Amino acid sequence: MARKPAELSVSRDDILVAAADVLQRNGYEATTMKDIAAAVNLTAASLYHHFRNKDALLLAVLEAGIALVGNQIEPIAASDLPPADKLRQMIRAHVLGLTQHTAIGAAMVFEIRSLMGLKPLPDTASDADRKAYADFSTRREAFFVRRDRFEQLFRQVIREGVEMGVFRGVDVGIFTKTMLGAHNWVGVWYRPMGRLSGEEIAEMMADSFLRSLKPE
């Protein structure tokens, strides 16, 4: 019928949080706009006031995700700590972040593929549509770039440590992928009420990988 009073109206951010949550359970394609809307007590139609379409909503969720982990890791990577300490802190921050925001973590793992298959826009597209499409493509690219940069940060510390001789001579690429795979998986199995806290888990994982890097 009408608009709700201000304190009850939902923000873009409310929607993002709720959407991540629904996505975690059902996955992008199986999630309907109605599902997301219901999670914030709106109708599907109302979501289009906040996001251009379903893809834009997904992109926004993923942007929030990469910002979350990126903002944690980047300062550490930029510091002048010795490689071992730096890597330890990066691992802890990454894993801890994923345990604190499992929904977003899961989205980053499972839904990126949904962003990849970019459907071509139809010939009947209006100028406004074309502009929106170009915009979307740009932001999408930027997302992938930032994601690659994120991986580079880990790669970089490891390379440094190897070159300085404080880490053993691992294959940097493989070791990085191994670590990041283990991290990402945390978002899949971690449960907030489980036996161990996020801190404990992060600590153990950091410990495992640093031991693995110790020179003979």
Added chain:
Amino acid sequence: MARKPAELSVSRDDILVAAADVLQRNGYEATTMKDIAAAVNLTAASLYHHFRNKDALLLAVLEAGIALVGNQIEPIAASDLPPADKLRQMIRAHVLGLTQHTAIGAAMVFEIRSLMGLKPLPDTASDADRKAYADFSTRREAFFVRRDRFEQLFRQVIREGVEMGVFRGVDVGIFTKTMLGAHNWVGVWYRPMGRLSGEEIAEMMADSFLRSLKPE
């Protein structure tokens, strides 16, 4: 129009392989029966001669996946090798298997969630439908059981090694999840034509985790 000559007709297995491939690229929900059919030069309707419905097809892909890795790992786990050797071989077999069958590996990682949300069958279901549904549920359960057993195998070796003092005192649950996360992720990034072979990657990963387990 008609049936094709025998040598050109597709088998259930052909469909499974093709389906895993399409699934890897698009994910279950985004994959249409038409997509899968096209991959084996059939029409969507023809697939229903081989599989009751889309869910059954997914389940069949996942069953093939768990059989693939299970059949490799189980004999090793059942052998009486000392823990360190046993674990090394298990890791190598698992990782190597995933590099050799990336499509199935990816399905095991990404599509299991699609199996979880089991929609209730409508009240209008025929007896045949009900039987099929019960059948499906049973097989689905069996799949999950076998998958859990698979994880237990890794957990078991690690526990043994810790108890015997040949591994350091890690938290068995966390270490297992860490390892399996790293393994699963291989199916995401591995490319057959890449810099390193599956064997080399498997070897390096096994080495990393075994080093990490070395007692002080």
Added chain:
DNA sequence: CACATAATCAAACGCAGATTAGATTATTTT
């Protein structure tokens, strides 16, 4: 050979989901 069975296709059904249109009311700005 005749009959059953296996494998395929074209066409159509039904439905669910993304998106749009248009109306209505709250809030903010001028």
Added chain:
DNA sequence: AAAATAATCTAATCTGCGTTTGATTATGTG
């Protein structure tokens, strides 16, 4: 307080997909 803008709803549109039906032809078997 009038005008602009923001947030929401209901109702409709449109498209695509899973699935069913029924016909058609190949293959195997008695």
